[in-house]
Each structure stands twice: as C-alpha cells, then as structure tokens.
C-alpha cells in the first residue's frame with residue numbers, strides 16, 4: 071500500500087489499553103445478545119440477518135432494536151448478510167445455544183442453507199416494508215458498485231485502526247526457557263516452516279520478531295499461549311492422545327504462575343492452530359475454547375468448537391518464495407480447475423458432475439502436469455472443501471493470480487471483517503455445484519478482469535514473510551484482534 075496513504079493524520083481515539091478492558095465483558099454480552107437474537111428469530115421471523123456495520127467491523131446488534139423490530143440492513147452499508155430459508159417441517163435447521171456458540175443444523179454436508187454465505191444471498195421472505203431496498207444485489211457477479219471494487223470493506227477505517235494498533239497494541243508471550251523439556255513445542259521453530267500447516271509455525275515466528283511483543287505483562291493487551299498443536303502431534307511424548315492433557319496442564323501452570331489467566335478467565339488470551347486436531351485439543355481446557363481467542367485455520371461456524379466473532383480465521387498457506395510468474399488474464403484459457411483427494415461429498419459431486427467437461431477441469435488425485443501450470447492457465451481455481459472447510463487452495467489460487475471459487479459452506483473466511491471477499495472471489499454454495507459453469511460464465515469477462523485485478527491486490531495478505539512485513543497475515547490478525555477489543559464493538 072502506498073506509504074503516503076499511511077502518513078495521513080487520522081483523528082486519534084481513546085487509548086487502546088482502556089478499550090481492551092471492555093473485551094473482558096464481551097463473552098457475557100455476546101451470550102446475552104445471542105439469546106435475545108435467537109428468541110427473536112424463533113418467535114417472529116423466518117429470516118435471520120446478521121449485519122456487520124462498516125464502521126465497526128464486528129457483529130453489531132442493538133438489543134433494543136432487536137426486541138422491538140426486526141433487524142434490517144443499515145442503508146448502503148451492508149457487509150455480510152446471512153439469510154436462512156423459511157423454516158419448514160422438512161428443514162434440518164435448528165438453533166440452540168451451546169457455550170456461547172450458535173449451531174445451525176446438525177453439521178451434515180448440504181443442508182438446507184442453500185444460498186452462498188457471502189454476498190449472493192437473496193432473502194427468501196419479502197423485505198420488511200419499512201426497510202430500504204436491499205443494497206446487496208442478488209447476483210454479486212454482476213455488481214459494479216464502487217464499494218465492491220475495493221478489497222477493503224472500509225479502507226479509511228481499516229487504516230485508522232491499523233495505525234492505532236501499530237502504535238500501541240502489545241502482546242505478552244508466556245516465556246519458555248530453552249532448557250524446558252517441551253521447548254520444542256513452546257518456542258518458535260528455527261527452521262523454515264513447511265507443509266500444509268505451515269501457517270501455525272509462521273505465525274509464531276512472525277510474532278516472536280514483531281514489535282507488538284512486550285516483556286512486561288502489565289503492558290499487554292493480549293497474552294499468547296505458545297503451544298504448537300502441529301509440533302505436539304508429532305512429539306512422541308505427547309501425540310494425538312496427549313494433546314488434551316498437555317494443554318490443560320499448560321494452562322493450569324500458567325494460571326498458577328501468573329495472575330493474568332484468572333483475571334479474565336482467559337478472555338484476553340489466544341493460541342494458534344492450523345491443524346484441525348486443535349479442535350479436540352481444548353476438550354480438557356474448556357475455558358480456552360469458550361473464552362480465549364482461537365486463531366485457527368479450521369474456522370467452520372457450523373461446528374461447535376469454533377465461535378465466529380470471538381475466534382479468528384487464519385488462512386492456510388503453503389509457503390512459497392519469491393514472485394510468481396505473471397500470466398495475463400486473456401492467456402488463461404481454461405475456465406476452472408480443481409485437483410485433489412476426493413474426501414468429501416462436495417468433492418465427490420464436483421468430480422462426478424464435471425469430470426468429462428472441457429471448460430471445467432476437475433481431477434481426482436495427482437496431476438500429470440505441474441500444479442502451478444494448471445493454476446496459471448485457469449481463470450478460476452476451485453476451493454472445494456475436503457475433511458475441513460479450509461485448504462491451502464485459496465492461498466495457492468491467489469498466489470498464481472487465479473480467482474478463487476469458494477465451495478465450502480459455513481467457512482468463516484479469513485479476514486472477512488476486513489476484506490471484501492466479493493471483490494476478489496466467487497462464493498458458491500455446494501448445492502449449486504451442478505450450476506457451476508453457468509454461474510462462472512454469467513460473471514462475464516469484464517467482471518472477471520475486475521476480480522483478477524483484485525486478486526493481485528489482496529494476495530500479499532495471504533503470504534507469510536520471514537519477518538512480519540507490513541500488512542501480512544500476522545499484522546492483519548492483530549488488527550482484527552484489536553478491533554474485537556474496541557469499545558465500538560457493542
């Protein structure tokens with residue numbers, strides 16, 4: 071981003087450390103609001119609209135408004151709307167509250183939530199008479215409004231918050247002596263992180279070098295629990311069977327040695343995990359799951375364990391060096407590309423429907439050609455969920471300048487509060503896989519060019535840099551975290 075933009079003077083707000091105290095009450099308030107919200111939903115309407123306000127970036131619900139009239143979009147400032155179809159007898163959607171999380175349905179693939187989650191939803195019930203016409207078009211692919219051109223929902227607010235965070239946000243990492251028997255699990259790795267779950271190690275390395283660190287815990291806004299799930303998994307002394315005890319013991323140790331865990335019940339603490347096994351690792355330390363901020367790759371808001379708006383979605387990134395080759399959009403002859411293991415209903419359907427197609431290449435297993443070549447010669451690259459909603463394919467697609475198509479229902483997409491996914495991706499519900507070719511063809515070439523241009527703009531937010539570079543994934547996360555602590559949240 072141009073340096074000049076950053077030197078603009080933004081009005082300063084109250085000090086961050088003050089506002090972070092408000093963070094501690096958020097779980098309670100959220101639970102309360104969630105309750106009202108759900109009661110309201112069940113009693114009076116069949117349409118659930120979660121509205122994120124541009125200026126606040128967080129779930130923004132005014133309790134008075136909720137009980138007196140239906141939620142409706144604030145004119146011209148929609149970011150995300152989630153509308154559920156009418157509840158019918160055959161619907162599998164059910165809503166209940168479980169440890170501050172909302173579960174919709176039973177988690178099986180392809181439930182009745184038909185519309186895609188971001189952008190392309192048209193409410194099934196008629197709009198409220200008093201509400202203005204929905205500013206979100208039913209077909210996002212034909213949108214050409216100014217807002218959608220920007221990869222940020224609100225650029226000005228983003229940079230204002232970013233600059234404030236950069237000045238004052240502080241993180242304390244619980245220290246580990248090099249002689250600790252589990253130093254390998256608790257300290258950042260010295261080698262270059264590799265593989266599918268590299269994001270976890272990159273995060274720790276970046277954090278260790280970042281200017282956000284403080285050695286004085288009384289200055290800290292947030293506290294980092296430095297255990298690495300990926301390393302524990304491969305440590306023979308721990309393994310998958312020992313994860314839960316290790317996490318429980320570590321948290322007990324930290325809560326005895328320091329006053330900070332007990333002070334907040336863990337609400338100003340966070341950990342990072344890219345492997346989905348992280349989900350069960352907290353089973354014997356329930357407070358970590360319920361109160362702490364979980365920075366995880368498997369950010370599926372349909373399963374308990376991940377709490378949207380508390381937890382943070384970390385992009386799964388395959389590490390790559392240097393700049394990718396450039397391929398002009400017009401030279402990308404193939405419409406869409408997918409390759410991978412067929413381990414989910416979405417992928418089974420994808421390959422079943424499109425295996426013989428000449429425009430959409432959906433391949434089971436290993437390719438004969440290099441993976442990069444296929445990403446470079448395709449306009450759209452399909453991110454179809456596997457065992458989990460997350461895969462490294464979004465990062466792969468962006469790196470090679472290919473527009474990602476998200477086929478992963480209930481994926482809480484990384485940085486979705488900051489980045490306007492509609493501007494650089496196409497989100498398609500998995501039930502619409504048979505319509506994929508129509509959907510992509512309808513986008514049109516001009517719109518494709520716009521998406522592709524934005525892909526090149528956002529891709530640096532989906533890369534890890536040895537030392538935390540300006541605006542890389544680590545920075546955006548901390549920005550994100552800062553905004554959860556802001557008093558503007560509620």
Ligand SMILES: *[C@@H]1O[C@H](CO)[C@@H](O)[C@H](O)[C@H]1NC(C)=O
Pocket residue numbers: 168169356374
């Ligand atoms: C909710 O939290 C309680 C303890 O606070 C725990 O016993 C229970 O198993 C949790 N439920 C779920 C679904 O995680």
Ligand SMILES: *[C@@H]1O[C@H](CO)[C@@H](O)[C@H](O)[C@H]1NC(C)=O
Pocket residue numbers: 162176177178
């Ligand atoms: C979830 O819903 C699907 C579709 O209605 C059903 O086939 C499946 O048995 C349900 N699973 C559970 C665990 O209830």
Ligand SMILES: *[C@@H]1O[C@H](CO)[C@@H](O)[C@H](O)[C@H]1NC(C)=O
Pocket residue numbers: 076233236237281540
């Ligand atoms: C953030 O802070 C660091 C260290 O104080 C500084 O080097 C960097 O230029 C700042 N970045 C921005 C965008 O203000």
Ligand SMILES: *[C@@H]1O[C@H](CO)[C@@H](O)[C@H](O)[C@H]1NC(C)=O
Pocket residue numbers: 316317319320323
């Ligand atoms: C917790 O502390 C005990 C006693 O000092 C130690 O033996 C154990 O290794 C620690 N566990 C973890 C996970 O740090």
Ligand SMILES: *[C@@H]1O[C@H](CO)[C@@H](O)[C@H](O)[C@H]1NC(C)=O
Pocket residue numbers: 325326327328329332
């Ligand atoms: C925090 O609470 C736990 C459990 O109640 C207790 O064992 C521990 O000593 C407390 N820590 C501090 C620093 O007081």
Ligand SMILES: *[C@@H]1O[C@H](CO)[C@@H](O)[C@H](O)[C@H]1NC(C)=O
Pocket residue numbers: 422423424425426
């Ligand atoms: C794909 O081609 C095979 C062999 O020609 C054929 O048996 C199959 O029915 C085709 N599948 C689809 C979905 O068109």
